[in-house]
Amino acid sequence: xxxxATVRKITTxxxxxxxxxxxxxxxxxxxxxxxxxxxxxxxAEDIFVANRADLMKAMDNGLxxxxxxxLTVTDATIDSIANGLxxxxxxxxxxxxxxxxxxxxxxxxxxxxRIPLGVIGIIYESRxxxxxxxAGLCLKAGNAVILRGGSEAIHSNRALADLIAKSxxxxxxxxxxxxxxxxxxxxxxxxxxxEERFIDLIIPRGGEGLIRFVVKHSKIPVLKHYKGVCHxxxxxxxxxxxxxxxxxxxxxxxxxxxxxxxxxxxxxNEAESFLPEVGLQxxxxxxxxxxxxxxxxxxxxASEAKDADWSAEYxxxxxxxxxxxxxxxxxxxxxxxxxxxxEAIVTRDYARARRFAREVxxxxxxxxxxxxxxxxxxLGLGAEIGISTTKLHAYGPMGxxxxxxxxxxxxxxxxxRTA
Amino acid sequence: xxxxATVRKITTxxxxxxxxxxxxxxxxxxxxxxxxxxxxxxxAEDIFVANRADLMKAMDNGLxxxxxxxLTVTDATIDSIANGLxxxxxxxxxxxxxxxxxxxxxxxxxxxxRIPLGVIGIIYESRxxxxxxxAGLCLKAGNAVILRGGSEAIHSNRALADLIAKSxxxxxxxxxxxxxxxxxxxxxxxxxxxEERFIDLIIPRGGEGLIRFVVKHSKIPVLKHYKGVCHxxxxxxxxxxxxxxxxxxxxxxxxxxxxxxxxxxxxxNEAESFLPEVGLQxxxxxxxxxxxxxxxxxxxxASEAKDADWSAEYxxxxxxxxxxxxxxxxxxxxxxxxxxxxEAIVTRDYARARRFAREVxxxxxxxxxxxxxxxxxxLGLGAEIGISTTKLHAYGPMGxxxxxxxxxxxxxxxxxRTA
Numbered sequence: 001x002x003x004x005a006t007v008r009k010i011t012t013x014x015x016x017x018x019x020x021x022x023x024x025x026x027x028x029x030x031x032x033x034x035x036x037x038x039x040x041x042x043x044a045e046d047i048f049v050a051n052r053a054d055l056m057k058a059m060d061n062g063l064x065x066x067x068x069x070x071l072t073v074t075d076a077t078i079d080s081i082a083n084g085l086x087x088x089x090x091x092x093x094x095x096x097x098x099x100x101x102x103x104x105x106x107x108x109x110x111x112x113x114r115i116p117l118g119v120i121g122i123i124y125e126s127r128x129x130x131x132x133x134x135a136g137l138c139l140k141a142g143n144a145v146i147l148r149g150g151s152e153a154i155h156s157n158r159a160l161a162d163l164i165a166k167s168x169x170x171x172x173x174x175x176x177x178x179x180x181x182x183x184x185x186x187x188x189x190x191x192x193x194x195e196e197r198f199i200d201l202i203i204p205r206g207g208e209g210l211i212r213f214v215v216k217h218s219k220i221p222v223l224k225h226y227k228g229v230c231h232x233x234x235x236x237x238x239x240x241x242x243x244x245x246x247x248x249x250x251x252x253x254x255x256x257x258x259x260x261x262x263x264x265x266x267x268x269n270e271a272e273s274f275l276p277e278v279g280l281q282x283x284x285x286x287x288x289x290x291x292x293x294x295x296x297x298x299x300x301x302a303s304e305a306k307d308a309d310w311s312a313e314y315x316x317x318x319x320x321x322x323x324x325x326x327x328x329x330x331x332x333x334x335x336x337x338x339x340x341x342x343e344a345i346v347t348r349d350y351a352r353a354r355r356f357a358r359e360v361x362x363x364x365x366x367x368x369x370x371x372x373x374x375x376x377x378x379l380g381l382g383a384e385i386g387i388s389t390t391k392l393h394a395y396g397p398m399g400x401x402x403x404x405x406x407x408x409x410x411x412x413x414x415x416x417r418t419a
Numbered sequence: 420x421x422x423x424a425t426v427r428k429i430t431t432x433x434x435x436x437x438x439x440x441x442x443x444x445x446x447x448x449x450x451x452x453x454x455x456x457x458x459x460x461x462x463a464e465d466i467f468v469a470n471r472a473d474l475m476k477a478m479d480n481g482l483x484x485x486x487x488x489x490l491t492v493t494d495a496t497i498d499s500i501a502n503g504l505x506x507x508x509x510x511x512x513x514x515x516x517x518x519x520x521x522x523x524x525x526x527x528x529x530x531x532x533r534i535p536l537g538v539i540g541i542i543y544e545s546r547x548x549x550x551x552x553x554a555g556l557c558l559k560a561g562n563a564v565i566l567r568g569g570s571e572a573i574h575s576n577r578a579l580a581d582l583i584a585k586s587x588x589x590x591x592x593x594x595x596x597x598x599x600x601x602x603x604x605x606x607x608x609x610x611x612x613x614e615e616r617f618i619d620l621i622i623p624r625g626g627e628g629l630i631r632f633v634v635k636h637s638k639i640p641v642l643k644h645y646k647g648v649c650h651x652x653x654x655x656x657x658x659x660x661x662x663x664x665x666x667x668x669x670x671x672x673x674x675x676x677x678x679x680x681x682x683x684x685x686x687x688n689e690a691e692s693f694l695p696e697v698g699l700q701x702x703x704x705x706x707x708x709x710x711x712x713x714x715x716x717x718x719x720x721a722s723e724a725k726d727a728d729w730s731a732e733y734x735x736x737x738x739x740x741x742x743x744x745x746x747x748x749x750x751x752x753x754x755x756x757x758x759x760x761x762e763a764i765v766t767r768d769y770a771r772a773r774r775f776a777r778e779v780x781x782x783x784x785x786x787x788x789x790x791x792x793x794x795x796x797x798l799g800l801g802a803e804i805g806i807s808t809t810k811l812h813a814y815g816p817m818g819x820x821x822x823x824x825x826x827x828x829x830x831x832x833x834x835x836r837t838a
Contacts, residue, residue: 365826378523
């Protein structure tokens, strides 16, 4: 079969499966999630075998240690994936929720009701756990999903998809609710992105290059973030102990993720009391600092921050530090270099706390807490499929609700329109 | 200045104006809306002069009577636009509304707050009233707007934009909140659709060709509907008087709009009682009927419906009629040929009413009322900027809320993340 025909076969089957899924009762969806979790743990060995094939190829191809780490599936990975699915089963079903309802003067009764989006395409790299996490969330929200992972994880992804398909069949769900695209070239991705009749949403997860490729070629709406360049601004008069604790956490608790701090902005009145001390703490944690001229006076071992550093997403134990005159300067810096992902202020001032929260344009704005809280689970939205800095539909963590839409239902008794 | 430079100048100015607009108090926005309305009525003559230039060009170019009608600005048009703006001023401001708020076990307080989208691009054809209606709605929701109308209305649009700019300046708002793109070629549209850094949302309004062009080239999220192929299904046992009233209204009250009925689906058990009688009523209203074989037996003057008729958006006094065996067949027909816009059933049956409402995938599903109610004003959402069949963000009529997004604000007392 040609690549075109294969893609079309997958997308049309997904559309049909999605239409069937929209009507599946909650208990049956939850049963399927648990069936997948159980089978994963019971047949973990099948996954390990497939994963070893991917790992061997990765080593042959000289992939970086970080890439190989992300690719590796261990017992702990399997348990974590399986438990993730069981948690999704415990979340309440968004489908059918009436989010609003009202009556019109002419007697029409209008309600807004949550429905599945339909078919969701996930385009991602490396981490095989995305295959199951994403499938689980899409399934719970009543959608069909098309998964297109990278070539480096193709054996693992196929093994996982096979196991999911068996669990779906066992639970009486259409098998085509979860499909993987077997072609790992970009040409296949392009074909997928043309299928607006059959796919309702594309979520790319991976490096900036992949995401830009998807945005450029997609006729289908895309929810994404390119990168997370997150700031913490330490305000004049801030509690500096609290500020140090928050900055350390935001930078080092998990430096390789998008909600980690990349740039620290410190008010000039606090720089002298704050930077030397927190600098030592960062040093002890293995953090390299790139600073402005004022920063380097107070942290002599810091290197010079170049222009590119202010927009860099290091995803590593590296931190840019800028001394600013006041909150306005901090907000200008954030507007110029931020990525609308997560922005935080540490302050004791009521008016500035309110103004920062109101005026900073980011999917999550944090006052006196770590940027690391921009996460569906941490914020109480349940498991998330990613974080969006696209303002449309979902700005911030995307949980189950964001995998649905709403339609309006109108009940009347023969009303017609006169004007 | 090159076309590239002109477009970039417009989009960057819009971004800045949008950032300023996000902070403008409600009273000032409402004042500007009323100032525009007043000035429009006071300086209507300026618009008429410009409009006559467009109309003369249109006649020279041999545009259709329907096109010329849509292009023509009369006293009534001006009054209707001005009153529309005054109504928008009376709507409550969506910006700043807290749509949800909760506390986490660790004490973090999270709230979801409505904010403007930022910069909205409207790409449209012919009707100069869109220039003002769209600008008014975008402005009330705290956005900057870039308007790119068609060449056929360029003089009218420039005159309207000029008048809006004066009113904005008079109200102390940034003038660049509303800008028109002076170039009317498609190359300029393509450049605009590349500006994802500066534009947050594109809304195309016009023919299917224009909309497909926009979707194909846009890197920016697009909210749109290609067409409205709306059905009314008259169920077995339906109140046939009510059904006739609804069908007549859905077809003839305003045939040229997207929520008009294009296909009537009639249950075979009711066809004999319903079609001859309703056929006469349609004939009296000047409606041409294209029917299936069974329909033509009952309405002998109907012509034959070809395959293409089942997916046609006539936007005219033409109706396709199909006799179906039961509701399942009607729903299959709708799934195959509908456009996810508006679908209606006329029924007395409780279970079928519920199932139709639940299972039909359309932005608005109507039971026992006219399809013509799919309209922001009619459904109580206030003025609308269009109807979306894109499932993301806004499925159905787009009012003020749909021109905003939400961000999360998190208030803490030093919380950090431990896992």
